[in-house]
Amino acid sequence: MIDFKVAEVRDFCEANSDPEIIKKYQRYFKEGYDGYGIDDKVFKRQIEIWVEQWKDEMTIESYLTLGDELMKNGRFDEKHVAISFLKSSRKDFSKDTFNRVGDWFDYGINNWATTDVLCMLVLSSLLFDKVIDFNDLKSWIDSESEWKRRAIPVALVELDKLTKDLNPKEAIELVAPLMLDDSEYVQKGIGTLLRGLWKKHPSQIEDFLVKWKDKCGRLIIQYSTEKMDKEHRKKFRKSK
Numbered sequence: 001m002i003d004f005k006v007a008e009v010r011d012f013c014e015a016n017s018d019p020e021i022i023k024k025y026q027r028y029f030k031e032g033y034d035g036y037g038i039d040d041k042v043f044k045r046q047i048e049i050w051v052e053q054w055k056d057e058m059t060i061e062s063y064l065t066l067g068d069e070l071m072k073n074g075r076f077d078e079k080h081v082a083i084s085f086l087k088s089s090r091k092d093f094s095k096d097t098f099n100r101v102g103d104w105f106d107y108g109i110n111n112w113a114t115t116d117v118l119c120m121l122v123l124s125s126l127l128f129d130k131v132i133d134f135n136d137l138k139s140w141i142d143s144e145s146e147w148k149r150r151a152i153p154v155a156l157v158e159l160d161k162l163t164k165d166l167n168p169k170e171a172i173e174l175v176a177p178l179m180l181d182d183s184e185y186v187q188k189g190i191g192t193l194l195r196g197l198w199k200k201h202p203s204q205i206e207d208f209l210v211k212w213k214d215k216c217g218r219l220i221i222q223y224s225t226e227k228m229d230k231e232h233r234k235k236f237r238k239s240k
Helices: 002-015 019-026 040-054 060-073 076-087 095-107 112-128 134-138 146-163 168-178 184-200 202-212 218-225 230-236
Strands: none
Touching: 002 040, 002 060, 002 076, 040 076, 060 076, 060 095, 076 112, 095 112, 095 146, 112 134, 112 146, 112 184, 134 146, 134 168, 146 168, 146 184, 168 184, 168 202, 184 202, 184 218, 202 218, 202 230, 218 230
């Protein structure tokens, strides 16, 4: 059954590939874009059709197994299909779901966009529904995968959109061990998180940034302070 589903997904992707979209997307990926280039509306509509057609035969375990296969051997769009399928089984999410998608970073997730889609559609829901907590995410801090490390702050960015009031102290404690990370993508994720928290908790975030400004990657400072006025940003310049 899974092999048939993989083939159906792949046939659709190949049939709807657009060279112009491929060309457009290539500029966003330094590491290369291996997608089919599918119109977003067409893509989302087909995923909805599949979920409806397969609802009586697919379980969350089936979708995880299908996801394993698409992550191992699929291209960019196929990996996003896997994540979207899994989202449709949110009511059945468990700690095993978290562990299984964590494994996807070891052999399938290889760019910022797939990371961020997983955070938006799956990881944020796992946190919001309290299936996992921050301690579970903390286990990813020492991962060799920069994408898995990036997922920590980005999952919090997406969680903040759901809760509307993420606890800044807890968020800071979670990302603090990543402040010296040399990956630009991890730094950008942290900066984006801190920028969002600063809007609601400026004093706490500014105190944290002052503490780290001479040590952390400059992209963290750049991203986290970009909504501040020019004069205020000077406070976070690296000391001579």
